[in-house]
Amino acid sequence: MAGISYADFLDRDYDPAADDLVCEFAVEPADGLDVDAVAGRVASESSNGTWAELQVEGTITDLSARAFDVSEGRVRVAYPDALFEPGSMAQVLSCIAGNIMGMKAVDRIRLLDCEWPESLARSFPGPQFGSSVRAELFDAGERPITASVPKPKVGLSTDQHARIGYEIWTGGVDLLKDDENLTDQGFNSYEDRLTESLAMRDRAEDETGEKKSYLVNVTGPGPEMLERVDLAAEHGCEYVMVDVITAGWGMVEQVRDRCERHGLAIHAHRAMHAAFDRVPNHGVSMRVLAQIARLCGVDQLHTGTAGLGKLENEDTAGINEWLTSDLHGLTDVLPVASGGLHPGLVPDLLDALGTNLAVQVGGGIHGHPDGSHAGAKAFRAAIDATVEGRSLSAAAEDSPELATALDRWGTQGTR
Numbered sequence: 161m162a163g164i165s166y167a168d169f170l171d172r173d174y175d176p177a178a179d180d181l182v183c184e185f186a187v188e189p190a191d192g193l194d195v196d197a198v199a200g201r202v203a204s205e206s207s208n209g210t211w212a213e214l215q216v217e218g219t220i221t222d223l224s225a226r227a228f229d230v231s232e233g234r235v236r237v238a239y240p241d242a243l244f245e246p247g248s249m250a251q252v253l254s255c256i257a258g259n260i261m262g263m264k265a266v267d268r269i270r271l272l273d274c275e276w277p278e279s280l281a282r283s284f285p286g287p288q289f290g291s292s293v294r295a296e297l298f299d300a301g302e303r304p305i306t307a308s309v310p311k312p313k314v315g316l317s318t319d320q321h322a323r324i325g326y327e328i329w330t331g332g333v334d335l336l337k338d339d340e341n342l343t344d345q346g347f348n349s350y351e352d353r354l355t356e357s358l359a360m361r362d363r364a365e366d367e368t369g370e371k372k373s374y375l376v377n378v379t380g381p382g383p384e385m386l387e388r389v390d391l392a393a394e395h396g397c398e399y400v401m402v403d404v405i406t407a408g409w410g411m412v413e414q415v416r417d418r419c420e421r422h423g424l425a426i427h428a429h430r431a432m433h434a435a436f437d438r439v440p441n442h443g444v445s446m447r448v449l450a451q452i453a454r455l456c457g458v459d460q461l462h463t464g465t466a467g468l469g470k471l472e473n474e475d476t477a478g479i480n481e482w483l484t485s486d487l488h489g490l491t492d493v494l495p496v497a498s499g500g501l502h503p504g505l506v507p508d509l510l511d512a513l514g515t516n517l518a519v520q521v522g523g524g525i526h527g528h529p530d531g532s533h534a535g536a537k538a539f540r541a542a543i544d545a546t547v548e549g550r551s552l553s554a555a556a557e558d559s560p561e562l563a564t565a566l567d568r569w570g571t572q573g574t575r
Contacts, residue, residue, distance in 0.1 A: 246283035286490030329364035331536025416457030
């Protein structure tokens with residue numbers, strides 16, 4: 161390692177090997193540095209470089225990353241497969257999105273995209289079920305599956321929460337969903353909420369003849385999360401929900417392993433993602449976060465609303481396409497659209513994102529003037545009409561609940 165400089169990590173003629181992980185970065189060099197100097201520093205700091213000259217006896221394994229494709233504001237870096245611990249997303253991210261995010265050599269740096277080689281990708285489990293839940297669990301045909309979070313997201317008692325679940329299930333919604341900050345609080349404990357909600361689910365299934373399920377939030381301290389997964393399985397729930405970013409990717413991998421024992425699907429909420437991806441020229445893109453989630457094994461992931469809802473616009477369609485594309489034979493992920501949606505937005509949403517989708521509506525159901533059951537009926541009517549190629553105005557003639565929802569919210573987005 162003696163005498164290696166940052167320039168040694170820049171090789172414009174390098175042809176990435178088949179088992180290299182290739183990462184694309186957007187970079188803004190600090191004053192006094194050009195993009196070539198930054199490229200070498202990024203590759204060095206994220207692999208085996210250092211700022212000091214070393215005196216080490218013997219041969220050291222060459223694990224140098226190579227910046228090979230450099231243009232104004234863009235750098236692509238190839239990382240050798242041996243640099244990574246197989247199946248450890250925490251270790252991978254410590255390399256490719258670790259110290260480099262705080263380097264003085266860059267004013268801004270953003271991990272935009274990754275090309276995952278088969279050797280590394282297949283060291284992760286990937287999802288168990290992915291988009292197959294639409295057909296295999298819900299027999300949804302050509303329509304998206306649907307979900308709703310009781311509102312307010314926290315503060316409801318267990319009885320209130322379970323009652324709202326019954327109202328939306330019988331109104332035509334497939335999935336009751338916990339929100340990101342409802343776990344095991346005194347006003348609505350995990351185990352009571354699980355058992356009472358599933359009892360209402362069973363009642364709704366008997367009345368409607370449709371399959372229903374519950375996205376129960378198991379996020380918590382590590383060992384407790386696994387116990388909550390076990391409890392969900394014991395009570396006959398088909399899903400668990402995990403706040404994947406706040407819980408941490410290592411914990412997601414443990415939950416994935418435990419869920420496989422029970423045959424449970426994982427619904428991934430992306431709370432805190434904007435801390436990484438909202439600033440457009442720094443951090444980690446949602447595209448990469450989605451890639452990580454797929455490799456770690458989630459079955460469903462929130463990816464946005466293509467700018468139609470209340471959240472920041474992002475490349476939802478492109479992310480969804482990647483999640484459902486081939487990845488060395490790993491199962492796909494079912495994208496979830498959520499955030500500020502209501503029945504009037506359904507046609508534009510499905511036009512933008514297709515129907516291989518889960519659509520989650522909260523306030524656009526529970527804010528219905530006639531209550532949550534009517535809101536669920538309006539939402540389902542909008543979904544069914546759009547899939548059938550009927551206009552919402554025509555469908556509203558047969559659905560007074562949808563007519564009321566359109567009067568309330570129209571067909572415009574929220575803020």
